[in-house]
Amino acid sequence: LLKPTTQEGGIGISKINNPGEFERVWNEKKLLFKGREYYLQSFIPGIDFCLQLYARSGEIIAYTIQRSLQVESGFYGPQRIMEFVENEKVLALSKHLIAALAWDGFACIDFRQDTRDESYRLLEVNPRIGQAIIGSMMKGVNLAEIGCRESLGMGLPAFKYEHGLYIHPMAYVKMAIQRLAHGKIQEDI
8 A cells, every 4th residue: 555644534545556556656646745754554354343432541441343345446545334343353452452551541452363363463552432332322332432531530331332333423324325326335335
């Protein structure tokens, strides 16, 4: 993946399938983001998992895990269609990482399960709540409330989240437009 260092939300990312394709893609990107720095990142075929959490002194207090159901080819932005799931491997890896960092506060940890060998690869750790916070709240875990209660020294509610599908409002809007324009929902939401 060729990624601009100054963009966010997946904007400007291009997949390069072979070395000969690099020059063509680079020349296109230089026109779009002239003067910006880029870096290359290995592409891992697979499924994205995100664990949003609140931690205290390296211990995860509350979390949700989402598996991305976004299937749009060439889309490298935030998850819009996801399934809230349990995943013991993602949780164990996250617990280990958060403990090693003695993390306090919020984090959003992204993994990709490699379809070649089923291993999990750490993609990134963001020191904030991700866009799926609305989904987490709808599924029973209000991370913002937990962080506020913790900061105020109040007791924390027990947490347990519901499993199931969540579609971000932006995806709903896109699906509604597609339905109006095409009479059906496209596969590449």
